[in-house]
Amino acid sequence: MNTLPILYSFRRCPYAIRARMALHISEAEFEYREITLRNKPPTMIAASPKATVPVLVLGDGTVLDESLDILFWALEKNDPHNWLGNDRGYVKPAMEIIEKNDGPFKHHLDRYKYADRHPELSQQGHRDNCLFFLTMLEARLQKHPYLLANQITVADIAILSFIRQFAFVDKVWFDSAQYPHLQQWLETLLSMRLFQFTMEKRSLWEF
Ligand SMILES: N[C@@H](CCC(=O)N[C@@H](CS)C(=O)NCC(=O)O)C(=O)O
Structure with a gap:
Protein backbone atom coordinates (compact mmCIF):
# COMPACT_ATOMS: atom_id res chain seq x y z
CA MET A 1 0.00 0.00 0.00
CA HIS A 81 20.43 22.71 1.76
CA ASN A 82 22.36 20.86 4.46
CA TRP A 83 20.34 22.38 7.32
CA LEU A 84 21.45 19.51 9.57
CA GLY A 85 25.11 19.99 8.65
CA ASN A 86 27.74 17.45 7.69
CA ASP A 87 27.46 14.46 10.02
CA ARG A 88 24.46 16.25 11.59
CA GLY A 89 26.94 18.72 13.03
CA TYR A 90 24.39 21.52 13.44
CA VAL A 91 21.90 19.42 15.37
CA LYS A 92 23.46 19.57 18.84
CA PRO A 93 24.12 23.33 18.88
CA ALA A 94 20.70 23.90 17.32
CA MET A 95 19.01 21.86 20.06
CA GLU A 96 20.60 24.06 22.73
CA ILE A 97 18.92 27.09 21.13
CA ILE A 98 15.65 25.27 20.45
CA GLU A 99 15.37 24.12 24.07
CA LYS A 100 15.63 27.70 25.29
CA ASN A 101 13.15 28.75 22.65
CA ASP A 102 10.54 26.08 23.38
CA GLY A 103 11.08 26.36 27.13
CA PRO A 104 11.60 29.70 28.87
CA PHE A 105 11.30 31.95 25.82
CA LYS A 106 7.95 30.50 24.73
CA HIS A 107 6.71 30.68 28.31
CA HIS A 108 7.38 34.41 28.50
CA LEU A 109 6.34 35.02 24.89
CA ASP A 110 2.85 33.67 25.63
CA ARG A 111 2.60 36.04 28.59
CA TYR A 112 3.84 38.99 26.54
CA LYS A 113 1.37 38.18 23.76
CA TYR A 114 -1.58 37.62 26.09
CA ALA A 115 -0.53 40.04 28.84
CA ASP A 116 -4.15 40.76 29.81
CA ARG A 117 -4.47 37.13 30.94
CA HIS A 118 -1.29 37.41 33.04
CA PRO A 119 -1.70 40.55 35.12
CA GLU A 120 1.02 39.58 37.61
CA LEU A 121 3.33 41.67 35.40
CA SER A 122 2.83 44.51 32.93
CA GLN A 123 3.15 43.67 29.26
CA GLN A 124 6.54 45.35 29.29
CA GLY A 125 7.52 43.19 32.27
CA HIS A 126 6.65 40.06 30.33
CA ARG A 127 8.54 41.41 27.34
CA ASP A 128 11.60 42.09 29.50
CA ASN A 129 11.53 38.42 30.50
CA CYS A 130 11.88 37.46 26.82
CA LEU A 131 14.93 39.59 26.21
CA PHE A 132 17.54 37.15 27.54
CA PHE A 133 16.82 35.05 24.47
CA LEU A 134 16.95 37.90 21.96
CA THR A 135 20.24 39.09 23.47
CA MET A 136 21.72 35.61 23.04
CA LEU A 137 20.53 35.44 19.43
CA GLU A 138 21.84 38.93 18.66
CA ALA A 139 25.30 37.94 19.97
CA ARG A 140 25.35 34.91 17.68
CA LEU A 141 24.19 36.92 14.69
CA GLN A 142 26.98 39.40 15.19
CA LYS A 143 29.35 36.59 14.20
CA HIS A 144 27.53 35.31 11.11
CA PRO A 145 24.28 36.11 9.31
CA TYR A 146 22.51 32.98 10.59
CA LEU A 147 22.44 31.52 14.06
CA LEU A 148 25.10 28.85 13.68
CA ALA A 149 26.88 29.66 10.44
CA ASN A 150 26.98 31.66 7.23
CA GLN A 151 24.15 29.49 5.98
CA ILE A 152 20.64 28.74 7.16
CA THR A 153 20.56 25.77 9.49
CA VAL A 154 17.93 23.85 11.39
CA ALA A 155 18.35 26.31 14.28
CA ASP A 156 17.07 29.25 12.21
CA ILE A 157 14.17 27.30 10.81
CA ALA A 158 13.08 25.86 14.14
CA ILE A 159 12.79 29.20 15.95
CA LEU A 160 11.88 31.63 13.16
CA SER A 161 8.11 31.46 13.70
CA PHE A 162 8.51 32.18 17.42
CA ILE A 163 10.71 35.24 16.85
CA ARG A 164 8.23 36.40 14.25
CA GLN A 165 5.45 36.06 16.81
CA PHE A 166 7.46 38.05 19.34
CA ALA A 167 8.28 40.79 16.81
CA PHE A 168 4.68 41.23 15.74
CA VAL A 169 3.27 41.67 19.23
CA ASP A 170 4.61 45.23 18.95
CA LYS A 171 6.40 45.63 15.63
CA VAL A 172 7.15 49.31 16.23
CA TRP A 173 8.94 48.46 19.47
CA PHE A 174 10.78 45.51 17.89
CA ASP A 175 11.97 47.56 14.92
CA SER A 176 13.38 50.26 17.16
CA ALA A 177 15.00 47.91 19.71
CA GLN A 178 18.73 47.36 19.91
CA TYR A 179 18.83 44.10 17.98
CA PRO A 180 20.01 45.16 14.50
CA HIS A 181 21.32 41.75 13.48
CA LEU A 182 18.21 39.97 14.68
CA GLN A 183 15.98 42.45 12.83
CA GLN A 184 17.94 41.82 9.64
CA TRP A 185 17.83 38.06 10.18
CA LEU A 186 14.06 38.11 10.65
CA GLU A 187 13.50 40.24 7.58
CA THR A 188 15.70 38.01 5.44
CA LEU A 189 13.99 34.80 6.54
CA LEU A 190 10.45 36.16 6.30
CA SER A 191 11.09 37.25 2.73
CA MET A 192 12.23 33.75 1.67
CA ARG A 193 9.97 32.12 -0.89
N1 LIG B 1 5.32 20.37 21.71
C1 LIG B 1 4.34 20.47 20.67
C2 LIG B 1 3.53 21.75 20.88
C3 LIG B 1 2.46 21.96 19.83
C4 LIG B 1 1.41 22.97 20.29
O1 LIG B 1 1.32 23.32 21.47
N2 LIG B 1 0.58 23.42 19.34
C5 LIG B 1 -0.53 24.28 19.72
C6 LIG B 1 -0.91 25.27 18.65
S1 LIG B 1 0.34 26.47 18.34
C7 LIG B 1 -1.76 23.41 19.93
O2 LIG B 1 -2.05 22.58 19.12
N3 LIG B 1 -2.48 23.62 21.04
C8 LIG B 1 -3.67 22.85 21.31
C9 LIG B 1 -4.88 23.69 21.48
O3 LIG B 1 -4.77 24.93 21.52
O4 LIG B 1 -5.96 23.11 21.56
C10 LIG B 1 5.04 20.45 19.31
O5 LIG B 1 6.22 20.85 19.25
O6 LIG B 1 4.45 20.00 18.31
Whole structure:
Protein backbone atom coordinates (compact mmCIF):
# COMPACT_ATOMS: atom_id res chain seq x y z
CA MET A 1 0.00 0.00 0.00
CA ASN A 2 1.32 3.42 -0.86
CA THR A 3 -0.57 5.95 1.25
CA LEU A 4 0.67 9.50 1.53
CA PRO A 5 1.47 10.85 4.99
CA ILE A 6 -1.26 13.12 6.37
CA LEU A 7 -0.36 16.41 8.02
CA TYR A 8 -2.83 18.04 10.41
CA SER A 9 -1.79 21.65 10.69
CA PHE A 10 -2.94 25.08 11.72
CA ARG A 11 -1.53 27.82 9.54
CA ARG A 12 -0.41 30.28 12.22
CA CYS A 13 0.83 27.78 14.83
CA PRO A 14 4.58 28.37 15.22
CA TYR A 15 5.20 24.66 15.83
CA ALA A 16 3.29 23.75 12.68
CA ILE A 17 5.20 26.40 10.72
CA ARG A 18 8.58 24.88 11.62
CA ALA A 19 7.35 21.42 10.66
CA ARG A 20 5.89 22.63 7.35
CA MET A 21 9.08 24.47 6.40
CA ALA A 22 11.08 21.27 6.84
CA LEU A 23 8.48 19.18 4.99
CA HIS A 24 8.46 21.63 2.08
CA ILE A 25 12.25 21.97 1.78
CA SER A 26 12.59 18.19 1.84
CA GLU A 27 9.99 17.99 -0.93
CA ALA A 28 8.05 15.45 1.08
CA GLU A 29 4.73 14.52 -0.41
CA PHE A 30 1.84 14.59 2.00
CA GLU A 31 -1.84 15.33 2.26
CA TYR A 32 -2.37 18.69 3.93
CA ARG A 33 -5.30 19.02 6.35
CA GLU A 34 -5.77 22.54 7.64
CA ILE A 35 -7.73 22.50 10.90
CA THR A 36 -8.93 24.95 13.54
CA LEU A 37 -8.03 24.42 17.18
CA ARG A 38 -11.66 25.01 18.18
CA ASN A 39 -12.95 22.09 16.15
CA LYS A 40 -10.38 19.36 15.80
CA PRO A 41 -11.10 16.42 13.54
CA PRO A 42 -11.85 13.17 15.40
CA THR A 43 -9.36 11.35 13.12
CA MET A 44 -6.60 13.65 14.37
CA ILE A 45 -7.55 13.11 18.02
CA ALA A 46 -7.73 9.37 17.44
CA ALA A 47 -4.21 9.44 16.00
CA SER A 48 -2.88 11.72 18.72
CA PRO A 49 -5.03 12.10 21.86
CA LYS A 50 -2.93 15.02 23.14
CA ALA A 51 -4.49 16.85 20.21
CA THR A 52 -1.87 19.47 19.44
CA VAL A 53 -0.78 20.45 15.96
CA PRO A 54 1.21 19.56 13.99
CA VAL A 55 0.50 15.84 13.64
CA LEU A 56 1.93 13.76 10.83
CA VAL A 57 0.43 10.32 10.27
CA LEU A 58 2.70 8.20 8.11
CA GLY A 59 1.52 5.68 5.55
CA ASP A 60 2.33 2.77 7.88
CA GLY A 61 0.27 4.33 10.68
CA THR A 62 3.22 5.75 12.64
CA VAL A 63 2.21 9.03 14.30
CA LEU A 64 4.61 11.93 14.74
CA ASP A 65 2.95 14.49 17.00
CA GLU A 66 5.87 16.67 18.01
CA SER A 67 6.95 19.39 15.60
CA LEU A 68 10.63 18.58 16.05
CA ASP A 69 10.05 14.90 15.28
CA ILE A 70 8.33 15.92 12.04
CA LEU A 71 11.10 18.40 11.20
CA PHE A 72 13.86 15.82 11.71
CA TRP A 73 11.88 13.09 9.95
CA ALA A 74 11.65 15.31 6.87
CA LEU A 75 15.25 16.50 6.90
CA GLU A 76 16.64 13.06 7.52
CA LYS A 77 14.88 11.90 4.38
CA ASN A 78 16.10 14.80 2.28
CA ASP A 79 18.13 17.82 3.35
CA PRO A 80 18.97 19.60 0.10
CA HIS A 81 20.43 22.71 1.76
CA ASN A 82 22.36 20.86 4.46
CA TRP A 83 20.34 22.38 7.32
CA LEU A 84 21.45 19.51 9.57
CA GLY A 85 25.11 19.99 8.65
CA ASN A 86 27.74 17.45 7.69
CA ASP A 87 27.46 14.46 10.02
CA ARG A 88 24.46 16.25 11.59
CA GLY A 89 26.94 18.72 13.03
CA TYR A 90 24.39 21.52 13.44
CA VAL A 91 21.90 19.42 15.37
CA LYS A 92 23.46 19.57 18.84
CA PRO A 93 24.12 23.33 18.88
CA ALA A 94 20.70 23.90 17.32
CA MET A 95 19.01 21.86 20.06
CA GLU A 96 20.60 24.06 22.73
CA ILE A 97 18.92 27.09 21.13
CA ILE A 98 15.65 25.27 20.45
CA GLU A 99 15.37 24.12 24.07
CA LYS A 100 15.63 27.70 25.29
CA ASN A 101 13.15 28.75 22.65
CA ASP A 102 10.54 26.08 23.38
CA GLY A 103 11.08 26.36 27.13
CA PRO A 104 11.60 29.70 28.87
CA PHE A 105 11.30 31.95 25.82
CA LYS A 106 7.95 30.50 24.73
CA HIS A 107 6.71 30.68 28.31
CA HIS A 108 7.38 34.41 28.50
CA LEU A 109 6.34 35.02 24.89
CA ASP A 110 2.85 33.67 25.63
CA ARG A 111 2.60 36.04 28.59
CA TYR A 112 3.84 38.99 26.54
CA LYS A 113 1.37 38.18 23.76
CA TYR A 114 -1.58 37.62 26.09
CA ALA A 115 -0.53 40.04 28.84
CA ASP A 116 -4.15 40.76 29.81
CA ARG A 117 -4.47 37.13 30.94
CA HIS A 118 -1.29 37.41 33.04
CA PRO A 119 -1.70 40.55 35.12
CA GLU A 120 1.02 39.58 37.61
CA LEU A 121 3.33 41.67 35.40
CA SER A 122 2.83 44.51 32.93
CA GLN A 123 3.15 43.67 29.26
CA GLN A 124 6.54 45.35 29.29
CA GLY A 125 7.52 43.19 32.27
CA HIS A 126 6.65 40.06 30.33
CA ARG A 127 8.54 41.41 27.34
CA ASP A 128 11.60 42.09 29.50
CA ASN A 129 11.53 38.42 30.50
CA CYS A 130 11.88 37.46 26.82
CA LEU A 131 14.93 39.59 26.21
CA PHE A 132 17.54 37.15 27.54
CA PHE A 133 16.82 35.05 24.47
CA LEU A 134 16.95 37.90 21.96
CA THR A 135 20.24 39.09 23.47
CA MET A 136 21.72 35.61 23.04
CA LEU A 137 20.53 35.44 19.43
CA GLU A 138 21.84 38.93 18.66
CA ALA A 139 25.30 37.94 19.97
CA ARG A 140 25.35 34.91 17.68
CA LEU A 141 24.19 36.92 14.69
CA GLN A 142 26.98 39.40 15.19
CA LYS A 143 29.35 36.59 14.20
CA HIS A 144 27.53 35.31 11.11
CA PRO A 145 24.28 36.11 9.31
CA TYR A 146 22.51 32.98 10.59
CA LEU A 147 22.44 31.52 14.06
CA LEU A 148 25.10 28.85 13.68
CA ALA A 149 26.88 29.66 10.44
CA ASN A 150 26.98 31.66 7.23
CA GLN A 151 24.15 29.49 5.98
CA ILE A 152 20.64 28.74 7.16
CA THR A 153 20.56 25.77 9.49
CA VAL A 154 17.93 23.85 11.39
CA ALA A 155 18.35 26.31 14.28
CA ASP A 156 17.07 29.25 12.21
CA ILE A 157 14.17 27.30 10.81
CA ALA A 158 13.08 25.86 14.14
CA ILE A 159 12.79 29.20 15.95
CA LEU A 160 11.88 31.63 13.16
CA SER A 161 8.11 31.46 13.70
CA PHE A 162 8.51 32.18 17.42
CA ILE A 163 10.71 35.24 16.85
CA ARG A 164 8.23 36.40 14.25
CA GLN A 165 5.45 36.06 16.81
CA PHE A 166 7.46 38.05 19.34
CA ALA A 167 8.28 40.79 16.81
CA PHE A 168 4.68 41.23 15.74
CA VAL A 169 3.27 41.67 19.23
CA ASP A 170 4.61 45.23 18.95
CA LYS A 171 6.40 45.63 15.63
CA VAL A 172 7.15 49.31 16.23
CA TRP A 173 8.94 48.46 19.47
CA PHE A 174 10.78 45.51 17.89
CA ASP A 175 11.97 47.56 14.92
CA SER A 176 13.38 50.26 17.16
CA ALA A 177 15.00 47.91 19.71
CA GLN A 178 18.73 47.36 19.91
CA TYR A 179 18.83 44.10 17.98
CA PRO A 180 20.01 45.16 14.50
CA HIS A 181 21.32 41.75 13.48
CA LEU A 182 18.21 39.97 14.68
CA GLN A 183 15.98 42.45 12.83
CA GLN A 184 17.94 41.82 9.64
CA TRP A 185 17.83 38.06 10.18
CA LEU A 186 14.06 38.11 10.65
CA GLU A 187 13.50 40.24 7.58
CA THR A 188 15.70 38.01 5.44
CA LEU A 189 13.99 34.80 6.54
CA LEU A 190 10.45 36.16 6.30
CA SER A 191 11.09 37.25 2.73
CA MET A 192 12.23 33.75 1.67
CA ARG A 193 9.97 32.12 -0.89
CA LEU A 194 9.94 29.02 1.27
CA PHE A 195 8.48 30.93 4.19
CA GLN A 196 5.91 32.68 2.06
CA PHE A 197 4.83 29.41 0.50
CA THR A 198 4.64 27.84 3.96
CA MET A 199 2.28 30.60 5.10
CA GLU A 200 -0.08 30.53 2.12
CA LYS A 201 -3.73 30.33 3.13
CA ARG A 202 -5.37 26.95 2.71
CA SER A 203 -9.01 26.14 2.97
CA LEU A 204 -10.15 24.23 6.01
CA TRP A 205 -10.20 20.47 5.70
CA GLU A 206 -13.79 19.32 5.86
CA PHE A 207 -14.40 16.22 7.86
N1 LIG B 1 5.32 20.37 21.71
C1 LIG B 1 4.34 20.47 20.67
C2 LIG B 1 3.53 21.75 20.88
C3 LIG B 1 2.46 21.96 19.83
C4 LIG B 1 1.41 22.97 20.29
O1 LIG B 1 1.32 23.32 21.47
N2 LIG B 1 0.58 23.42 19.34
C5 LIG B 1 -0.53 24.28 19.72
C6 LIG B 1 -0.91 25.27 18.65
S1 LIG B 1 0.34 26.47 18.34
C7 LIG B 1 -1.76 23.41 19.93
O2 LIG B 1 -2.05 22.58 19.12
N3 LIG B 1 -2.48 23.62 21.04
C8 LIG B 1 -3.67 22.85 21.31
C9 LIG B 1 -4.88 23.69 21.48
O3 LIG B 1 -4.77 24.93 21.52
O4 LIG B 1 -5.96 23.11 21.56
C10 LIG B 1 5.04 20.45 19.31
O5 LIG B 1 6.22 20.85 19.25
O6 LIG B 1 4.45 20.00 18.31
